[in-house]
């Protein structure tokens with residue numbers, strides 16, 4: 001199946017970035033993405049709620065994958081967080097998630113999940129964990145990033161690895177962020193758990 005050029009360029013940039021990760025699972029995910037045909041046609045998608053905000057965030061970045069993502073934006077099925085049923089409506093409304101590969105597609109893989117996330121300015125994604133090993137690469141914008149005991153600001157080019165069950169959380173200030181994410185290992189979603197979080201004050 002012939003893909004539109006912006007989508008092909010996006011796949012190439014994702015593959016290059018994943019292959020640069022110093023873990024074999026990064027290159028394995030890249031190979032799966034590039035070798036597995038998508039069973040459905042890649043065609044223009046309706047804009048998501050955050051479409052203008054995502055474009056604005058990406059437009060401020062020189063990262064090659066951010067540029068490729070921006071160029072392919074109207075071909076990509078950005079949607080809601082797949083685990084939004086476990087979040088408060090306010091928390092679920094602050095992010096958009098795009099899945100490129102996983103057991104449910106659009107590129108099918110029984111072993112890996114891969115996609116992008118956008119998080120709006122002035123928001124907090126609470127402490128959570130899951131069975132899967134996970135790597136994020138920030139492509140545009142920035143966030144205060146908690147990965148286990150390590151909390152620091154992460155901007156474009158930052159690669160952060162969360163081993164299985166490591167607690168992680170993100171806080172944005174005056175700009176949001178766009179990041180690539182990938183899962184390997186045990187990629188079940190049932191283990192995705194929001195944890196007791198000292199940043200959350202329960203009235």
Ligand SMILES: [Fe+2]
Pocket residue numbers: 129130134162168
């Ligand atoms: Fe995660």
